[in-house]
Amino acid sequence: MKMERREIEEKVNDFLVEEMEIEADKIKPEALLKDLGLDSLDFVDIVVIVERTFGFKIKPEEMADVKTVGAFYNYIESKL
Numbered sequence: 001m002k003m004e005r006r007e008i009e010e011k012v013n014d015f016l017v018e019e020m021e022i023e024a025d026k027i028k029p030e031a032l033l034k035d036l037g038l039d040s041l042d043f044v045d046i047v048v049i050v051e052r053t054f055g056f057k058i059k060p061e062e063m064a065d066v067k068t069v070g071a072f073y074n075y076i077e078s079k080l
Contacts, residue, residue, distance in 0.1 A: 003054075008076050012069070015049045029070030036069075054080060 016022045022036050038046070047058045056079045066075050 003077075003080050005073070005077060008054075008080070009073050011053055012073060012076065015046075015053065016069075019045065019049055027069055029068065029073065031069045032067055033069065033072065034067075050076065056080070 013024065013027050016027050016036070017024050020036075020038065020042055022038075026036060043063075047060075047063075050056075050058055054076055062075070066072050
């Protein structure tokens with residue numbers, strides 16, 4: 001099942017706001033993930049949420065180059 005880009009962005013934004021308690025207005029494609037106040041434990045939670053929400057396994061080494069929210073959307077889109 002191919003998910004629309006907009007739907008991917010909405011799901012990511014929703015869990016960043018709901019689960020990670022990031023203010024919605026800070027979540028922009030150009031925003032750096034590290035500037036959103038996420039620490040390494042948060043990334044563990046994000047991996048679990050992404051796997052549950054989108055149904056694929058994240059390999060940590062693949063996430064190494066994902067620095068921005070937009071790159072995160074791209075990464076998820078490329079895996080679906």
